[in-house]
Amino acid sequence: MKNRTCPNCDYKYSLKEYLKKPFWKGAFSHWKCVNCGRKLTTSISRRWILAVVGAAPAVLTPYLAEFLMSAEFSPLVSWVSAVIIFFVWAVAIFSLEVFVLSEGNPEEAGSQ
């Protein structure tokens, strides 16, 4: 399975496109492929793994902030940097997300 790729048309989403749309979708929602219009959703099992890996460093954020403060950065700069580093990490992890075809008839929007 390729990450960030439409399973129907093989269209590879750039990180920017991914952050614009699927990233903000809940695990049970779906969206239309920008290239072929097929309904897609994210792989739930994959998203769980990514959520665990992506969220893990959150517990380290205070330590990172403390470390930066000990390096004589101001508390504000330390905390903002720690949060930004964590956010970049989370985005990097979630960009490994896998798309799957949504259940149901691909033509369901059309009339019969």
Ligand SMILES: [Zn+2]
């Ligand atoms: Zn597609």
